[in-house]
Amino acid sequence: MNWKGTAALGVLLVIALAVYFFRSPDSGNTGGSGVGGGPQKNRLFPDLIGDRIDRIDLLRKGETATTLERTTDFDGSYWRLAPPIDKPADTTLVNQMLYGLDKFVTSGGMQPGAPGTLPAVTGLDDPLLVVTFHGPQGQKGTVRFGKQPPTNSAAVFFQKE
DSSP: OOHHHHHHHHHHHHHHHHHHHHSOTTOOOOOOOSTTSSOOTTBSSTTOOGGGOOEEEEEETTSOOEEEEEEEETTEEEEEEOTTTOEEOOHHHHHHHHHHHHHOBSTTOOOTTSGGGOHHHHTTTSOSEEEEEEOTTSOEEEEEEOOOOTTOTTOOOEEEO
């Protein structure tokens, strides 16, 4: 695997970890068939379900955008890094990211307008990572990841667009 493939997999790992830390521990499963166990109340993107996503765009600050696409051939459905990389993606990492998409919730966030939520403070004015999920009927959800809060090195600021 070349450095671009390794970098793309690193980005996926960062996203999966961010999603893991932002999941709500008390959000119960209300049924469904998403990768993360289905719809939940207060989901960040209620119209996007992980196992129905067909494209993911990743843009890291200072780097070229990377696109993951769901592809189908005679062996079935799988994920690929789109050209110019054009290689199979690590299915486990993509599934972890899609699981996280199903677990993102809107409750428990910071209140907009508070001094600690200003874009310059959170890094959301110049995000480190922008992830856009695309659904089969044109649905789209974008999350911008900023800096780590000074009091919690295991979290990052994020914002839904």
